[in-house]
Amino acid sequence: MSVVPERVTLVWLGLVVLTCVTTWGLSKDLFTPAVAVVGIFLIAALKVRFVMLDFMELRRAPIPVRVAFEAWPVVVAAMILGFWFATSTVA
Amino acid sequence: MSTLSRMPVAAADRVKPRRLPGVDGVWVAIGADSVIFAILFLTFMQDRLKDLALFEMSRHTLNMNFGGIDTLILLTSSWSVALAIQALKRGLADRVPRYFLGGALTGLLFMMSKSIEYFQKFAEGLTPATNPFYMWYFTLTGIHLLHVVFGTSLLTYVWIKSRRGAYSSSNRVVPECVASYWHLVDLLWIVIFPLLYLMKVA
Numbered sequence: 318m319s320v321v322p323e324r325v326t327l328v329w330l331g332l333v334v335l336t337c338v339t340t341w342g343l344s345k346d347l348f349t350p351a352v353a354v355v356g357i358f359l360i361a362a363l364k365v366r367f368v369m370l371d372f373m374e375l376r377r378a379p380i381p382v383r384v385a386f387e388a389w390p391v392v393v394a395a396m397i398l399g400f401w402f403a404t405s406t407v408a
Numbered sequence: 409m410s411t412l413s414r415m416p417v418a419a420a421d422r423v424k425p426r427r428l429p430g431v432d433g434v435w436v437a438i439g440a441d442s443v444i445f446a447i448l449f450l451t452f453m454q455d456r457l458k459d460l461a462l463f464e465m466s467r468h469t470l471n472m473n474f475g476g477i478d479t480l481i482l483l484t485s486s487w488s489v490a491l492a493i494q495a496l497k498r499g500l501a502d503r504v505p506r507y508f509l510g511g512a513l514t515g516l517l518f519m520m521s522k523s524i525e526y527f528q529k530f531a532e533g534l535t536p537a538t539n540p541f542y543m544w545y546f547t548l549t550g551i552h553l554l555h556v557v558f559g560t561s562l563l564t565y566v567w568i569k570s571r572r573g574a575y576s577s578s579n580r581v582v583p584e585c586v587a588s589y590w591h592l593v594d595l596l597w598i599v600i601f602p603l604l605y606l607m608k609v610a
Binding site: 358373377 | 424439446449472475480490493591595
């Protein structure tokens with residue numbers, strides 16, 4: 318048995334750390350709402366990307382499929398943050 | 409000569425054909441589901457704009473610890489299932505059942521966690537009819553929970569089949585389809601959680 322951890326194990330550890338940073342760090346009142354929300358959703362998009370590339374194995378998928386799926390977290394995060402900043406100017 | 413004879417092998421290794429795990433149809437379903445959820449997120453953001461104060465007040469009644477722990481549960485579940493596929497590919501079929509069992513049990517754990525959260529909300533008199541935020545909370549988490557129930561059933565199925573030695577490195581289409589679907593369930597929650605629990609107002 319290899320002593321070198323599987324790539325998926327390293328990715329899982331990274332995802333766990335990022336989740337803890339988001340849930341029990343960025344969500345606290347230490348940061349301005351804009352910094353917190355941007356940080357939280359950029360981290361969410363990054364987590365989705367790693368789930369896609371390493372858990373779903375899209376890293377080795379045909380390029381058009383990989384591009385289409387990788388666009389999803391970018392579009393979703395941009396849409397949420399776009400609305401959030403539009404909302405903040407209304408508020 | 410020896411260098412020349414090695415070159416095609418090395419080149420062939422580099423140009424290992426790109427492929428999608430499982431069958432293409434599953435990826436069409438995964439893509440369609442992702443688009444539907446993106447539209448739901450967009451509609452949520454539009455509705456939130458109509459009454460920011462209400463959404464923010466209601467968000468504060470959610471317990472972010474539940475949401476964070478649920479995320480860790482699903483990430484661990486996805487990891488376990490990814491390890492099952494890695495083991496299958498490497499011909500380590502004897503390790504596969506335990507990883508699928510890990511995936512199914514953590515799926516059950518997520519259902520238990522969500523049930524406790526729902527019961528707490530109902531006990532406090534909070535239902536989908538309470539206000540638009542709670543309508544969204546129960547709709548998004550409810551549709552996602554249905555995905556979890558379906559995925560956990562599929563994982564239980566591949567766990568049972570893998571115990572009987574049904575899969576191998578050359579016969580892994582079904583487990584790959586189930587694994588791909590299960591990772592979708594994980595990634596949807598990665599967005600639903602901050603959207604409902606963490607997104608404060610400006």
